[in-house]
Amino acid sequence: MKLILPVEIAHEIEPHLPKNTIVLRVDSEGNIDGDATDAEVYFSWFYLKPTTLHRVLYAAPSLRWHHAPNAGVNHILTPKYLERDLILTNGAGVHGIPIAEFVITYLLAYSKRLPSLYKLQNEHDWQRGLPIQELFEKTLLIIGAGGIGQEIAVRAKAFGMRIFGSSRHPKPLPNFDKVVGANDWKELLPEAEFVVIATPLTPETKGMIDVETLRLFRPDSYLINIARGAIVDESALIQALQEGWIAGAALDTVFIEPLPAESPLWTLPNVFITPHCSGNSPRVKERTLALFLDNFTRYRQGKPLRNVVDKTAGY
Numbered sequence: 437m438k439l440i441l442p443v444e445i446a447h448e449i450e451p452h453l454p455k456n457t458i459v460l461r462v463d464s465e466g467n468i469d470g471d472a473t474d475a476e477v478y479f480s481w482f483y484l485k486p487t488t489l490h491r492v493l494y495a496a497p498s499l500r501w502h503h504a505p506n507a508g509v510n511h512i513l514t515p516k517y518l519e520r521d522l523i524l525t526n527g528a529g530v531h532g533i534p535i536a537e538f539v540i541t542y543l544l545a546y547s548k549r550l551p552s553l554y555k556l557q558n559e560h561d562w563q564r565g566l567p568i569q570e571l572f573e574k575t576l577l578i579i580g581a582g583g584i585g586q587e588i589a590v591r592a593k594a595f596g597m598r599i600f601g602s603s604r605h606p607k608p609l610p611n612f613d614k615v616v617g618a619n620d621w622k623e624l625l626p627e628a629e630f631v632v633i634a635t636p637l638t639p640e641t642k643g644m645i646d647v648e649t650l651r652l653f654r655p656d657s658y659l660i661n662i663a664r665g666a667i668v669d670e671s672a673l674i675q676a677l678q679e680g681w682i683a684g685a686a687l688d689t690v691f692i693e694p695l696p697a698e699s700p701l702w703t704l705p706n707v708f709i710t711p712h713c714s715g716n717s718p719r720v721k722e723r724t725l726a727l728f729l730d731n732f733t734r735y736r737q738g739k740p741l742r743n744v745v746d747k748t749a750g751y
Contacts, residue, residue, distance in 0.1 A: 437736070438474055440496060442481035445725065449479075452729050454736070466491030477735065478502045479728055480512075490516055501735055505724045507531055507584070508664055509745055510637040524745040525731055529583045530723040531715035535662050536587035538714035539632055542660050542686035543592070545708060547571055572596040577628035579621050580635030580663065581609055582751075588632060600624050602635075604749070625652040630660065637664035638750035645669060650676040657682050662714045665690040670701075677704050688714040 438458040441449055446461045453459070460470040464481075466488035472495040480489065482505055489512060493499065499520070504512055505527040512524070545551065547569040556563050576592050578585040581601030589599050589611035601612045602621035609615050616624065618640075625631070631653065635641050645659075645668040653659070659682055661668060670691045676682050684706035690699075693712060701707050731741045745751060 437476055438472070439732075440468060440472055440475050440478040440492060440499075442479060444481050445721070448725060449729065453732070462488075462492060464488060466495075468492070468495055472496040474498050476500045477732070480504050482506065484511065486511065486514055489514070493517065493520060501525070501741070503728050503731060505530070505728075508636055508751070510664065510750060513747060513750060518747060523741065524747060525741050525743045526745050526751075527724055527727065528743050528751075530720055530727060531717075532584045532587035534717035534720065535584050535634075535714045536591050538688065538710075539588045539660055539662060540591050540595075542708065543571055543576075543595075543630060543658075546658050546684060546686070547574075551708070573598065574629045575600065575627050576630045576632065577601070577621060577624050578612075578632045578634055580633065581612060581615055582634065582636075584662070585632070585634040586611070588634065597630075600628065622649060622652055625649075625657070626654060628657060629654065630658050633659070633661040633663045633667055635663055635667065636751035637666055641667050643667070643669050645673065647672040647675070650681050653682045655680060655683065659685040660687075661685070662688045665693065674700050674704070677706055684708070686710070688712055 437456070438460065440460045440462050443461045443463050446459060450459055460468050460472055460475060462468045475496045476498060478492055478496060478499055480502065484504070493516065499522060501523040503525045507526055507528045509524065509526050549566050549568055552566060573596060575598045578588055578599065578601045581603045585601055586609060589601065589609070592599055593611040599612050601609065601615045602618055603615055604618045606615045606617045633645065643666065647669065650672055673685065677685060686708040687701065688710045689712050690701065695701060695709065701709060727742065734741050
């Protein structure tokens, strides 16, 4: 069997493959070091460009299964890609722990006024009386109670928070006090001090945090986006932050990345910007490779693969 592997990690995967496996390496531009016409499997890497993806598709007409390391696959589901009848699996679950830890970081940084405390330290200013808050008994709404949302809930529940979630197929989940349907979470906004966006980017979720929705938020609410920037109408969010519709936001992802230098988000005092790094961890690669190798064994044995993407739903 012939596989196409990314040059970045091919050397780490090859020792774990059966001896009759033929490996072709592909670089970030889509250059493949051999004949891929009969390759069945393609493992892409992070920051996959559409041009690279399309070059691989053209070079590998016999491709049957594509594994992507990302949880979000909106950048993969191009019209040209959807013309091919490929099995697509993703990296759902491998980023859950670091992202969930980062969400807790945002919650604590805001509640405990860490930016203000850092500033006071830098200014050698021993100031008492900052209005520091607890997370205990605060309400957290997680829009998207999938793998990442559930990892967030585990950690937030340890702080004694009340946790609501939304799901395409709502059902009771551990650590959630309430789970509603994918279109019902707006009714919970008046109760939520914290709102985390953890849903995939799909045609249905694109721009769903708009002016109308932001008007439903509590004025003391804090928005956290660790999903995709396009889920939020950025101009509406800027207006909400400037005019006090919401108290603040932590944004690990924005509509245009890198965030343009002229964006007002950089200088708004109630915004915490991080450079799409909430999923970063040395353990992510370890989990990514283990998931692919497990799926490759399943593929060879004709067993169901883990993390098969519903291309119609977009995740």
